[in-house]
Amino acid sequence: MFKILLIEDDATLFHEIHNRLSSWSYDVHGISDFGNIMEQFTTLKPDLVIIDIQLPKFDGFHWCRMIRAHSKVPIVFLSSRDHPTDMVMSMQLGADDFVQKPFHFDVLIAKIQAILRRVYNYNNEEIMLKTWNGATIDYDRNTVTKEDTSIELTKNEMFILKQLLEQKNKIVSREELIKSLWDDERFVSDNTLTVNVNRLRKRLEEIGLGSYIETKVGQGYLAVEEALLP
Structure with a gap:
């Protein structure tokens, strides 16, 4: 079972995403302290991170930089903002994908499945x-x-x-x-x-x-x- 860290401060959206992903057999975890995300990330060691851009204290870009300084874990950004520079910034910081709110859950799940297949399966080939x-x-x-x-x-x-x-x-x-x-x-x-x-x-x-x-x-x-x- 893949562990997913969902960094989303909107409680309603968090529970909706949590329930939908859990129904697909993903082990979904949230954040209890938005000022100390790295400690929770390090403890959990997730297989994938989903992170909102607009968060309390520090934005998602800050935490993406922090995560990328220590890990190559796949990162998917969520955002209600529609400016193209947000997507560009996300990719430049090392994110794997960008999903704009509001989104269809089938699209989010398809993206997660594609990333997990790519990251954790493609290197199991004969020639390394x-x-x-x-x-x-x-x-x-x-x-x-x-x-x-x-x-x-x-x-x-x-x-x-x-x-x-x-x-x-x-x-x-x-x-x-x-x-x-x-x-x-x-x-x-x-x-x-x-x-x-x-x-x-x-x-x-x-x-x-x-x-x-x-x-x-x-x-x-x-x-x-x-x-x-x-």
């Missing part, structure tokens, strides 16, 4: 290690190591890199990436993919591999081998 441009990619540990330097990627970043490496030197369309990453492209914006790819490229730059992820305007992205670079 791969070499690429002098680096070793460990799909199981979400790390990329080159020489003596190793970086850790988020689940989304590693998933995107994996999709590109499976078709290296070939363009992978944005539509294909969105569909494979979120299971259903209706629930995701183009902007969300752009933010995730840019974040992946920035992380790879730390070990000199950022330029090996190329953007093909109007087409998609590709991972290239060193010999093919000009």
